[in-house]
Amino acid sequence: MTKVSGPASTVTGASVDIVNMVKNQGIGSAGRFYVALYLSTDAAITTADTIVGTRHFWGLSSGVTDSATTRVTIPTTLSAGTYYIGAIADYNSTLAETNETNNALSGNTVIITIGADLVMTAVSGPSSGTKGASISISNTVKNQGTGGAASFIVGLYLSTDPNITTTDLRLGTRSVGSLAAGASSSATTSVTIPTTVAAGTYYVGAVADYANTAVESNETNNARAGNVITVQ
Structure with missing residues (x-):
């Protein structure tokens, strides 16, 4: 590799472009x-580092240099920090070379920050429900961050107060495969009110990424309270 x-x-x-140049300096x-x-995380690039993309060559003649700009996606699971951008020619060692070392x-260092930020923008259900019966909860989650979010699960809750947390009564969940920056995902989810819940007045609520599997720039804004429901 002569340049990266x-x-x-x-x-x-996020998707970024990496300029990379490889030369066959053999005969x-x-x-x-x-x-x-x-x-x-250091300047010693090895195959144990985080691979973000590849490009393919059918061959390269002696003395020839080939340059390209390759678009790659920064993994959503990567920790924030400073990284070296690097490249390895013949990374899977398919070629016999005079020098394999x-x-x-x-190349240069890149400062990577967390891009995803999931928020519930809407959650609502019926004004009343019966223990043991099903209800439908409409819910919308948005990635208001600047980078994509990996797959996550939205939790749907009943709470005795408008402060929705994962310690409230979870009625059900729905899975979101992934969510691009600025995108929203809406659904109407059918859940069942447990027969063991006490009759009374509750708030319908939702928590984006309730299991905390997606890395986000802000982990404190995932919950939202909706309307009040009377359970009989």
Whole structure:
């Protein structure tokens, strides 16, 4: 690798362009191989680092250099921090080379911050319900962050107060496969009111990523209270 470079900063879940250049400095032609692109916490780029993309070569003649700009996605599970952008020619060692120790190169550092930020923008249900009966809860979750969110689950709750938390009575859940920056996901979810719940007045509520599996820039704004429901 003779060059690898990318942006100075970005967010998890975002797509970025990495410029990468590979040269065959040997005296014979190279057959088919791949270049892999990495993020590393240090300047020593290895295949143990976080791979973010690859590009394919059918071959490369002696003395020839090939350059490309490859678009990759920053993993949504990556921790915030400073990383080195790197590349490894023939990362899976399919080629026989005269020197197998000079295939890696580190480029510039990139500051990565958490991009996703999930919020419930709407949640509502009926004004009354019966113990043991099903009700429908409409709910909308939005990723108001600047990067995509990985898959997560929305929890739907009954609460005795408008402060919805995961310690409230969870009636059901729905799964969201992933959510791009700025995108929303809406659904109407059927849940059952437990027969063991006490009769009374409750708030319908929802918590985005209630199991806390998605990495977010703000983990404190996931809950929302909706309307009041009378349970009989």
